[in-house]
Amino acid sequence: MESELRKIWYKDKSRNSKRSSVYLWCYRSSLSKSRLSVTKVIARIALEFYRILGMGILTKNIGGGFRLPHLNGIYIHNNATIGENCIVYQQVTIGVNEHKNNFMAAPKIGNRVYIGAGAKIIGGIVVGDDVRIGANAVVTKNVPDGMTVIGYNKIIDAKPERDGVY
Secondary structure: HHHHHHHHHHHHHHHOHHHHHHHHHHHHHOOOOOOOOOOHHHHHHHHHHHOOOOOOEOEEEEOOEOOOOOOOOOOOOOOOEEOOOOEEEOOOOOEOOOOOOOOOOOOOOOOOEEEEOOOEOOOOOOOOOOOEEEEOOEEEEOOOOOOEEEEEEEEOOOHHHHOOOO
8 A cells, every 4th residue: 555655646746846745745644544653643733734724635535646736725525536637726626515415425526637726616516537627617517528617617618729638
């Protein structure tokens, strides 16, 4: 398990700034299944300081290559799932819709998803692979693979301007 954790962290580290890499190291270390060690305790204390500063990534289901260009104001519900090589910008909320009957259903986000600054992804929805969610978009409906979401649930079939990983 430790070697798997190390591989995921190195993938995260290669895609992030030093500050974001430290946060993701604390996050991944606190989730490790090893016995309670000094490293795990330090990681959990550091995460509490980050939480005071406005970071709230509670989920345990984030794939490798996760990228956080700006750390402030990101909240991800503990039932949410995020795939590999995703990018999440500042002030993003990925959470549940407590006004529905199934109020603990959180989003499932695919691989290689770009989530712009201020976006809100709410409810038990599925966001497909290679989706781009624009800044300040509000997503409350399922999004098929390869689509772009802008505004309030406006899904368009726009091709990215360049090839490869965003």
